[in-house]
Amino acid sequence: MRIAIDAMGGDHAPKEIVIGTEYAARNNSDINYVLYGEESEVRKYLTDDLSNIEIIHTNEKIEADDDPVRAVRRKKEASMVLAASDVKEGKADALFSCGNTGALVAAGLLVVGRFPNVDRPALMSTLPAFSGSRQEFEFLDLGANSDAKPVNILQHAILGTHYAKDIRQIENPTVGLLNIGTEENKGNDLNKKAYNLLRDEPSINFYGNVEARDLLNGLVDIIVTDGFTGNAVLKTMEGTTSTMKKVIADAILSGGLKTKLGGFLVKDAISQLGDSLDYDKVGGAILIGVKAPVLKSHGSSKREVVEYTLEKTKNILLSGVIDHMAEAFSE
Incomplete structure (x- = not known):
């Protein structure tokens, strides 16, 4: 090898x-x-x-x-x-x-x-989940295709399903479509057409739409979207994580004695939280x-x-x- x-x-x-x-x-x-x-x-x-x-x-x-x-x-x-x-x-x-x-x-x-028969590859990464039975999920496309077609999203869902089965040993992984609402008729033309294709594809276990606020709640094993949206969401998550770490550290350091003492007592828990948000520890993104x-x-x-x-x-x-x-x- x-x-x-x-x-x-x-x-x-x-x-x-x-x-x-x-x-x-x-x-x-x-x-x-x-x-x-x-x-x-x-x-x-x-x-x-x-x-x-x-x-x-x-x-x-x-x-x-x-x-x-x-x-x-x-x-x-x-x-x-x-x-x-x-x-x-x-x-x-x-x-x-x-x-x-x-x-x-x-x-x-x-x-x-x-x-053959894959129109456009996608970038996919494993991200952490913080509720439910899932500890992580696959997220794609992260930016390989800024302008996607509905069939691209369908193909990416199939590729992601095989990955989740073989790498994470999930027998029947669920697939969610990132959207602005959970209803079937929500979203732009791309998402509506992609929804119909995903719903009718027998080789995947389609859950339905997933809102961005539930992204880290472990609702599904795989979340698919177009590359522009996926990249923007990923960078928002990275920025939010980095900013929150800094805000917490600054609040502790600039506080009084009680605040600093409390920070000392919870520093291990804060460190564990930071580690759980660090998806780099599961490795980089794969071009599938x-x-x-x-x-x-x-x-x-x-x-x-x-x-x-x-x-x-x-x-x-x-x-x-x-x-x-x-x-x-x-x-």
């Missing part, structure tokens, strides 16, 4: 990518990790001479502000593109990057290739609908997130979910 890693993608590349990969390699001696990037820079941060880490040298990389499609087509020697090419050619089994999201989506679509696992973490990801995402990549490869998705869309 070989995982291709874009060592030059992200705000803290290559240092955090290399160190995170080394963490993963120590714990998974049966997996080969291939780092694509400037060899002298990559070697600078390797501390162990591990036999399951390989470096493929390249001087070129895709920048954060590059046009995604143009960069993938023109920068053939970029670390991300070389890694994607090796996945396409069967020299590696999966691709991971913290780099330009648009470029990674383009590399997944144009280089790795999508499944392409022929091999393509995973993406934040550009600001540090070594721990890299390790979590590489562990997630391993589990996806072992599960066989990609083959099951391909089979579902082969007809």
Whole structure:
């Protein structure tokens, strides 16, 4: 099993990518990790001479502000593109990057290739749930397709269903459509048509509409929406979480003795809450609908997130979910 890693993608590349990969390699001696990037820079941060880490040298990389499609087509020697090419050619089994999201989506679509009969792949992440029997749910699309069609949302629901069955071992996962109300006739034209398609699709267990205020309440196993809405909601959640942590910390530090004492007594509980909101610990987002696992973490990801995402990549490869998705869309 070989995982291709874009060592030059992200705000803290290559240092955090290399160190995170080394963490993963120590714990998974049966997996080969291939780092694509400037060899002298990559070697600078390797501390162990591990036999399951390989470096493929390249001087070129895709920048954060590059046009995604143009960069993938023109920068053939970029670390991300070389890694994607090796996945396409069967020299590696999966691709991971913290780099330009648009470029990674383009590399997944144009280089790795999508499944036949899947019109557009989607970015999907696992998010925490805080009530009911569910502790987490799958959320897609997170931004791969800003302009979606109803059939895209249907296909994403089917892909997400296979993922939940194979990765999370849920026998009959439920699917909800993110909307402005729970009634069947709510929403814009896209959501109304998507609702009808989801309701009539026999291969999924459609729950109905889910409002944004219930997103974290564990109503369903999978929530689908268009990429524009999904990305906006995800970033709102990230911003809210970050702001609330800061507000609580500032309130404690600026309060009197009783406030500080109370803060000291509840600091473990606050820390646990922060950990439960940190969905990076379940690994990055996966681009589903392409022929091999393509995973993406934040550009600001540090070594721990890299390790979590590489562990997630391993589990996806072992599960066989990609083959099951391909089979579902082969007809």
